Amino acid sequence: MNAEARANQLVDLFFKDSHTCFVLLDVDFNFIRVNEAYAKVCGQSVDYFPGKNHFELYPSDVEDIFKSVRDNKKTYSINARPFAFPEHPEWGTTYWDWVLEPILNDQDDIDFFVFSLKDVTDRVRAEDQRDRFFGLSADMLCIASFEGYFVDLSSAWAHTLGYSDFELKAVPFIEFVHPDDQAMTIAEASRLSEEPDATINFVNRYRTKSGEYRWLSWNAIGAQDSNQIYAVAHDITVIKQAEENLKRHQQELEELVQERTTELRASQSRLNFLLESSPAVIYTCRADGDFGATFISDNVKNVFGYMPDEFVGQSDFWISHIHPDDRQRVLGELGSLFEKGF
Numbered sequence: 001m002n003a004e005a006r007a008n009q010l011v012d013l014f015f016k017d018s019h020t021c022f023v024l025l026d027v028d029f030n031f032i033r034v035n036e037a038y039a040k041v042c043g044q045s046v047d048y049f050p051g052k053n054h055f056e057l058y059p060s061d062v063e064d065i066f067k068s069v070r071d072n073k074k075t076y077s078i079n080a081r082p083f084a085f086p087e088h089p090e091w092g093t094t095y096w097d098w099v100l101e102p103i104l105n106d107q108d109d110i111d112f113f114v115f116s117l118k119d120v121t122d123r124v125r126a127e128d129q130r131d132r133f134f135g136l137s138a139d140m141l142c143i144a145s146f147e148g149y150f151v152d153l154s155s156a157w158a159h160t161l162g163y164s165d166f167e168l169k170a171v172p173f174i175e176f177v178h179p180d181d182q183a184m185t186i187a188e189a190s191r192l193s194e195e196p197d198a199t200i201n202f203v204n205r206y207r208t209k210s211g212e213y214r215w216l217s218w219n220a221i222g223a224q225d226s227n228q229i230y231a232v233a234h235d236i237t238v239i240k241q242a243e244e245n246l247k248r249h250q251q252e253l254e255e256l257v258q259e260r261t262t263e264l265r266a267s268q269s270r271l272n273f274l275l276e277s278s279p280a281v282i283y284t285c286r287a288d289g290d291f292g293a294t295f296i297s298d299n300v301k302n303v304f305g306y307m308p309d310e311f312v313g314q315s316d317f318w319i320s321h322i323h324p325d326d327r328q329r330v331l332g333e334l335g336s337l338f339e340k341g342f
Contacts, residue, residue, distance in 0.1 A: 014035070015033065015034075015035035015036065015046075016035065016036050018035055018036075018037055019037055020037060020116055020117070020118055021034075021035065021037045021038035021041055021116065021117040021118070021119070022034070022035045022037070022038060022114065022115070022116050022117075023035075023038055023049075023054075023114075023115040023116075023117070024112050024113070024114060024115075025054060025112060025113040025115055026112055026113075027070060027110050027112070027113075028053070029053060029054045029055060029063075029066055029113070030051060030052065030053050030054070031049035031050050031051065031052050031053075031054060032050060032112060033046075033049075033050060034046055034049045038117070041119065042085070043087070043088065054066075054115075058083075058085075058086065059086070060083065062081070065078075065100070066100060066113075069100050069102055069113070070102065070110060070113075073102050073104065073108075073110060074102075075099065075100065075101040075102070076099070076100050077097075077098065077099040077100075078097070078098060079097045079120075080095045080096070080097065080120055080124050081095065081096050081097070081098060082094070082095055083095070083096055094119065094121045095119075095120050095121045095123075095124040095125075096117050096118065096119060096120060096121075097117070097118045097120050098115065098116060098117040098118070099114075099115075099116045100113055100114075100115050101113065101114045101115075101116075130152075133154075134152065134153070134154035134155065137154050137156060138156055139154070139156060139232050139233070139234060140153075140154060140156045140157050140160060140216070140232065140233040140234070140235065141153070141154040141156070141231075141232050142154065142157065142230075142231050142232075142233070143228055143229070143230055143231075144173060144189075144228065144229040144231065145227060145228055145229075146189075146192075146193040146222075146227045146228065146229070147172075148172040148173060148174060148189065149169060149171075149172055149173065150168050150169045150173055151169070151228060153165055153168055153169070160208075160214060160235050161176070161206060161207075161208045161209060161214065162208050162209030162210060163176075163209050167209075174186060176206050176207050177204055177205065177206060177207075178204065178205035178206070178207065178213055180205075181204035181205050184202065184204065185202075185204050188200050188202050188218075188220075189229065191222075192220060192221070192222030192229050193222055193227070193229075195222070196222075196224050197221065197222070197224075198221070198222050199219070199220065199221045200218065200219075200220050200221075201217075201218065201219055202217075202218050203215060203216065203217050203218070203236070204216060204218070214235055214237045215235070215236045215237045215239075215240040216233040216234065216235060216236065217233065217234045217236045218231055218232075218233050219231065219232050219233075220232075272298075278297070278299060279299075279303075281296065281297055281299060281300045281303050281304070282296070282297040283295060283296040283297065283300075283311070284296075285318075285334075287338045288338065289315075290315055290316055290319060291318075291319070291331070291334050292314075292315030292316065292317075292318070293311040293312050293315075293317075293318055294312065295312065296308045296311045296312060304321075306321075319331070
């Protein structure tokens with residue numbers, strides 16, 4: 001097989017087996033040849049296209065772009081260009097990365113065009129779904145690189161921190177972290193980049209554009225195949241503030257209890273001193289029956305020689321130690337006191 005035959009064979013294999021769509025067009029944009037991938041996408045055979053005009057089959061506003069390429073002889077490319085197949089409205093809008101390259105002859109005239117296309121519909125729809133999800137989520141969703149920069153952010157970030165997407169992506173994310181939390185944040189991010197499929201949960205503080213700090217609770221996972229971190233952060237500032245307020249109130253209550261306890265102890269100490277120093281015995285008793293003592297001051301032992309427990313522990317102890325001639329009179333006067341108040 002000579003070189004020309006071999007070259008033709010390779011071209012035929014390329015047009016047959018390539019997954020990228022390739023089309024050869026003449027200067028009037030008539031089909032010369034299409035590969036199997038292009039024909040399959042269009043739902044036709046490769047023999048259907050030669051001789052037919054591209055824009056008669058697929059009317060499109062890109063005809064002016066094709067004409068400008070023909071005029072200036074410069075390659076043109078575009079990404080995610082939308083296109084709807086007229087014969088297949090059920091397919092909806094599809095999206096294509098494509099390149100139109102003029103092939104020039106020795107006279108610097110265009111011999112033909114190579115039109116290559118790649119179907120990126122799935123990618124565009126996935127990105128659109130992601131953007132919708134990021135835009136609607138109340139949570140702070142983000143994708144960050146292992147190098148420490150935000151790659152993509154949900155709209156909740158701008159709402160919570162006050163920065164634009166550009167501002168958040170322009171510098172390493174560690175610059176927004178509270179200085180006291182930076183070492184811990186770097187350690188957690190490093191673990192995600194070093195341990196396959198590692199997941200982490202931690203809390204740190206992020207600076208807002210106004211200079212305040214918000215507490216964020218993180219759930220994150222590292223993806224080694226893309227060298228990226230996928231994470232969701234919840235703003236827990238209100239919870240943290242409530243915890244701090246509760247802690248402060250508890251501290252204030254403990255201090256108040258300690259203060260009152262000290263005051264009560266001092267008051268009790270003064271009362272005990274007065275009771276012990278008084279020449280009079282102070283006591284309380286029941287309001288009926290035998291009027292047994294319920295309390296008696298310690299100085300009773302100095303006055304009568306008996307211990308306070310003897311009076312309180314034995315209900316009739318006090319009455320049994322009153323002179324027999326005075327006992328009935330004392331009981332009568334106590335009864336009158338509790339009945340009449342005098």
